[in-house]
Amino acid sequence: MDIGIPILTYHSIDNSGSVISTSPTKFQSQMKCLHDKHFNIISLNEMVKCIYERQTVPPKSVVITFDDGFKNIYSTAYPVLKEYGFTATVFLVPGYCGRNNQWDGQPKEIPVMDLLDWEEIREMADNSIDFGAHTMDHADLSRLLAEQAREEIVNSKHVIQKYLKKDVRLFAYPYGRLTNEIKDIIKTNFSGACSVKLDFASLESDIYTLPRIDMYYFSKNNYFEYIDTSIFFVYVKFRSILRSIRNKVVTKL
Numbered sequence: 584m585d586i587g588i589p590i591l592t593y594h595s596i597d598n599s600g601s602v603i604s605t606s607p608t609k610f611q612s613q614m615k616c617l618h619d620k621h622f623n624i625i626s627l628n629e630m631v632k633c634i635y636e637r638q639t640v641p642p643k644s645v646v647i648t649f650d651d652g653f654k655n656i657y658s659t660a661y662p663v664l665k666e667y668g669f670t671a672t673v674f675l676v677p678g679y680c681g682r683n684n685q686w687d688g689q690p691k692e693i694p695v696m697d698l699l700d701w702e703e704i705r706e707m708a709d710n711s712i713d714f715g716a717h718t719m720d721h722a723d724l725s726r727l728l729a730e731q732a733r734e735e736i737v738n739s740k741h742v743i744q745k746y747l748k749k750d751v752r753l754f755a756y757p758y759g760r761l762t763n764e765i766k767d768i769i770k771t772n773f774s775g776a777c778s779v780k781l782d783f784a785s786l787e788s789d790i791y792t793l794p795r796i797d798m799y800y801f802s803k804n805n806y807f808e809y810i811d812t813s814i815f816f817v818y819v820k821f822r823s824i825l826r827s828i829r830n831k832v833v834t835k836l
């Protein structure tokens with residue numbers, strides 16, 4: 584069964600049990616599972632290129648992404664990725680690199696955690712890890728004036744490029760929030776962008792609102808082990824339906 588390509592979204596790899604956390608043991612076991620089941624870890628750039636050029640994606644492809652750029656990616660996730668020879672894309676908030684995640688709008692239940700510094704980012708960039716932009720300040724772009732949004736977006740791309748001396752072609756919308764105007768700004772500056780819509784990506788996906796699978800839904804159970812079966816597909820679809828019902832209820836309230 585062709586179920587589409589899972590683009591996995593991790594945030595922090597730590598033991599706090601928060602909604603953005605996957606424990607180091609769980610992360611290690613999920614990467615081992617992908618390795619043992621012979622999945623192909625392709626980069627997000629490769630995936631976007633395949634969709635753009637309408638080429639087929641290698642069978643059993645999976646993409647790994649991290650949002651926000653927590654320091655524990657370097658200390659905990661990166662050694663595991665290296666062990667298995669996996670690539671990943673990390674979306675950075677350059678206005679906060681080397682500091683912590685206390686940006687405006689951060690919910691109180693999210694623990695305060697350190698973010699990657701440029702030295703760590705450079706080392707990973709030299710070793711198969713890609714970096715994308717996630718605005719300068721983790722801004723909710725849908726609430727900004729077009730000019731402010733453009734600055735948040737374009738500056739984040741330029742600062743990362745300046746530090747890495749590499750082209751930055753990928754973007755992730757903070758909180759998944761965007762408008763048509765923002766999408767147009769993204770289109771002129773990037774080759775692809777990730778949303779937070781919970782679904783599998785496919786060759787039909789819009790490369791500027793790629794759906795992903797939030798690993799929150801796999802942080803406290805063992806369903807990830809079914810990634811090569813239809814159980815995984817059904818579970819993701821089920822969570823996606825529940826989430827859209829909840830969002831509709833919340834919007835009505």
Ligand SMILES: [Zn+2]
Nearest residue numbers: 650651757758
């Ligand atoms: Zn984020």
